[in-house]
Amino acid sequence: MTAPSHHAYVPFVSVHNMMRLVLHVGIERVLVDLAAEIAADFLRWPAFDKTPRVASHSDVGVIELMPTSDGQTYGFKYVNGHPSNMKQGLQTVTAFGLLADVATGYPLLLSEMTILTALRTAATSAMAAKWLAPAGATTMALIGNGAQAEFQALAFKAICGVAQVRLYDIDPAATRKCAANLRGYGLGVVSCATAEEALLGAQIITTVTADKQYATILTDNMVGPGVHINGVGGDCPGKTELHRDILLRSAIFVEYPPQTRIEGEIQQLDADHPVTELWQVMAGQAPGRTDARQITLFDSVGFAIEDFSALRYVLGKLRDTGFCEQLDMIADPDDPRDLFGMLLRAA
Amino acid sequence: MTAPSHHAYVPFVSVHNMMRLVLHVGIERVLVDLAAEIAADFLRWPAFDKTPRVASHSDVGVIELMPTSDGQTYGFKYVNGHPSNMKQGLQTVTAFGLLADVATGYPLLLSEMTILTALRTAATSAMAAKWLAPAGATTMALIGNGAQAEFQALAFKAICGVAQVRLYDIDPAATRKCAANLRGYGLGVVSCATAEEALLGAQIITTVTADKQYATILTDNMVGPGVHINGVGGDCPGKTELHRDILLRSAIFVEYPPQTRIEGEIQQLDADHPVTELWQVMAGQAPGRTDARQITLFDSVGFAIEDFSALRYVLGKLRDTGFCEQLDMIADPDDPRDLFGMLLRAA
Numbered sequence: 001m002t003a004p005s006h007h008a009y010v011p012f013v014s015v016h017n018m019m020r021l022v023l024h025v026g027i028e029r030v031l032v033d034l035a036a037e038i039a040a041d042f043l044r045w046p047a048f049d050k051t052p053r054v055a056s057h058s059d060v061g062v063i064e065l066m067p068t069s070d071g072q073t074y075g076f077k078y079v080n081g082h083p084s085n086m087k088q089g090l091q092t093v094t095a096f097g098l099l100a101d102v103a104t105g106y107p108l109l110l111s112e113m114t115i116l117t118a119l120r121t122a123a124t125s126a127m128a129a130k131w132l133a134p135a136g137a138t139t140m141a142l143i144g145n146g147a148q149a150e151f152q153a154l155a156f157k158a159i160c161g162v163a164q165v166r167l168y169d170i171d172p173a174a175t176r177k178c179a180a181n182l183r184g185y186g187l188g189v190v191s192c193a194t195a196e197e198a199l200l201g202a203q204i205i206t207t208v209t210a211d212k213q214y215a216t217i218l219t220d221n222m223v224g225p226g227v228h229i230n231g232v233g234g235d236c237p238g239k240t241e242l243h244r245d246i247l248l249r250s251a252i253f254v255e256y257p258p259q260t261r262i263e264g265e266i267q268q269l270d271a272d273h274p275v276t277e278l279w280q281v282m283a284g285q286a287p288g289r290t291d292a293r294q295i296t297l298f299d300s301v302g303f304a305i306e307d308f309s310a311l312r313y314v315l316g317k318l319r320d321t322g323f324c325e326q327l328d329m330i331a332d333p334d335d336p337r338d339l340f341g342m343l344l345r346a347a
Numbered sequence: 348m349t350a351p352s353h354h355a356y357v358p359f360v361s362v363h364n365m366m367r368l369v370l371h372v373g374i375e376r377v378l379v380d381l382a383a384e385i386a387a388d389f390l391r392w393p394a395f396d397k398t399p400r401v402a403s404h405s406d407v408g409v410i411e412l413m414p415t416s417d418g419q420t421y422g423f424k425y426v427n428g429h430p431s432n433m434k435q436g437l438q439t440v441t442a443f444g445l446l447a448d449v450a451t452g453y454p455l456l457l458s459e460m461t462i463l464t465a466l467r468t469a470a471t472s473a474m475a476a477k478w479l480a481p482a483g484a485t486t487m488a489l490i491g492n493g494a495q496a497e498f499q500a501l502a503f504k505a506i507c508g509v510a511q512v513r514l515y516d517i518d519p520a521a522t523r524k525c526a527a528n529l530r531g532y533g534l535g536v537v538s539c540a541t542a543e544e545a546l547l548g549a550q551i552i553t554t555v556t557a558d559k560q561y562a563t564i565l566t567d568n569m570v571g572p573g574v575h576i577n578g579v580g581g582d583c584p585g586k587t588e589l590h591r592d593i594l595l596r597s598a599i600f601v602e603y604p605p606q607t608r609i610e611g612e613i614q615q616l617d618a619d620h621p622v623t624e625l626w627q628v629m630a631g632q633a634p635g636r637t638d639a640r641q642i643t644l645f646d647s648v649g650f651a652i653e654d655f656s657a658l659r660y661v662l663g664k665l666r667d668t669g670f671c672e673q674l675d676m677i678a679d680p681d682d683p684r685d686l687f688g689m690l691l692r693a694a
């Protein structure tokens with residue numbers, strides 16, 4: 001059998017190589033870089049093909065495909081959400097993604113995205129808070145201390161200048177895990193026994209819990225004026241974290257309204273409830289926070305462009321680091337019409 | 348760094364291993380087996396989640412995602428279609444696919460599908476012809492002698508008893524390539540200088556050309572009564588092969604009408620032009636061919652269930668053959684909430 005041509009190979013970033021890459025660059029540096037990549041792509045938002053993700057729901061979870069394209073590069077992510085996985089020792093969310101060349105359709109990169117999704121979600125949250133949180137915010141309540149919590153804490157430190165996080169989880173073991181992991185990063189960490197305690201003095205409230213059901217992590221009386229809420233865990237139909245009354249008091253910012261109205265906190269509101277697209281705030285086309293007593297809510301569900309930005313960042317880093325393998329994934333006969341002959345010659 | 352758990356690994360079938368697998372089983376045997384797998388899934392058609400594929404079009408081609416699920420297993424295929432690729436020495440169509448466990452969202456298999464798509468398309472074509480072609484058909488015209496042609500010829504031999512194929516391509520070099528590859532399979536092969544010549548005495552006409560434009564590979568006067576047309580190459584918006592008048596004289600059978608009306612030959616017809624779903628013929632719920640002079644047309648565009656069947660077949664074969672690698676694709680920390688800790692411990 002002749003060796004495959006270089007067209008046959010797709011760079012693949014395994015979990016092992018993603019961890020090497022992130023540790024090589026530094027976690028906080030990666031978060032800052034990703035926020036910059038995502039911001040650059042949000043500023044050219046109209047250039048992207050956009051579609052709500054393609055979801056396949058079952059009783060226990062969801063499997064989704066999230067494609068986008070800027071006309072030069074195409075990207076998609078495969079991601080699942082299965083809250084009951086944790087009981088079996090499995091991840092609630094796992095993901096992988098791909099970039100391809102629009103001109104030829106050939107893949108450019110295949111990458112794990114379980115870790116990368118946690119990083120890009122945190123980077124996006126902190127990017128939004130830079131535009132929406134009250135000036136001088138230094139304390140963040142972090143409600144839900146699961147797989148994504150530490151990434152959120154470090155992104156808000158590195159990107160927004162948060163100096164103290166106040167942790168709460170319905171399971172104290174999760175809070176202990178989170179607090180232990182955050183030691184040594186120069187963040188003040190306070191573990192709290194109730195959500196109310198976690199909110200004390202917090203100008204930013206991040207909710208990142210995992211139940212697939214209508215939950216009420218925050219009730220209306222818990223949220224005072226002037227805070228910024230970063231709602232991360234309300235991200236599929238039937239999965240919300242905030243009481244509807246909070247939404248009615250808030251200025252709501254979203255990624256892509258057609259998707260957020262299906263998946264976000266605002267699935268609790270009328271389909272025409274006014275929301276602002278975050279990219280428009282960043283592009284100077286819409287106001288962000290307009291006064292100090294306003295409650296701002298970033299109703300984050302995660303959008304395909306964020307994954308696209310993250311994958312492009314990873315692809316760029318491979319040039320320097322070589323932290324990848326080459327997968328023989330594309331059949332590439334010498335004569336492109338001779339796929340069958342390639343098969344015969346493999347005998 | 349501790350070694351990843353078995354949950355981290357996804358079996359991956361490279362192009363190399365797909366070729367080993369197909370040659371190990373035998374090409375014709377694979378085609379017969381795939382037709383049986385696809386038929387079994389077509390008979391439980393209502394059990395599947397179905398959606399038209401999610402396409403991202405550009406001036407030069409298309410990139411598509413094709414998901415489906417039977418409630419137990421989820422599958423999707425990534426596939427491109429770029430007719431201009433051939434000029435650069437690249438494949439017009441490349442593909443890969445994935446199966447996942449609906450209960451957990453964890454991937455079960457990642458596989459090349461460029462070769463597998465050619466196989467499943469041919470198996471589906473021949474399966475349809477078993478139901479629709481005139482009795483005793485032994486001669487097939489094969490118009491378009493590119494990457495998929497030999498797979499079509501062998502599928503019709505192995506599944507439908509076709510004994511002679513009459514080849515025509517606008518490029519004689521493609522016909523020479525196809526005829527040479529088909530030597531030694533016990534098929535009569537006649538190379539023809541025109542499409543009209545290829546049609547002489549053919550009871551089955553397969554069109555499998557690649558141009559992304561409204562083409563007319565067959566005109567109305569070329570098609571006599573009683574033939575079965577297997578239209579494979581009209582498979583995306585703006586890409587058709589048959590003159591509209593042929594369609595108006597034919598009984599038309601399709602995979603999934605919402606997709607075929609966008610992509611198939613019937614994009615030339617009114618949106619309510621009657622068509623029959625192939626699975627209904629196979630399930631005894633609709634008539635197939637009703638008389639010997641009828642023209643039947645299988646307006647094939649390729650549907651996600653066929654890829655699902657093919658991927659499951661490959662996964663089943665891995666148990667015996669081991670023709671795969673294990674990819675470290677899923678981050679799987681010991682404590683599923685401790686994704687960040689896994690990253691730290693990798694240092």
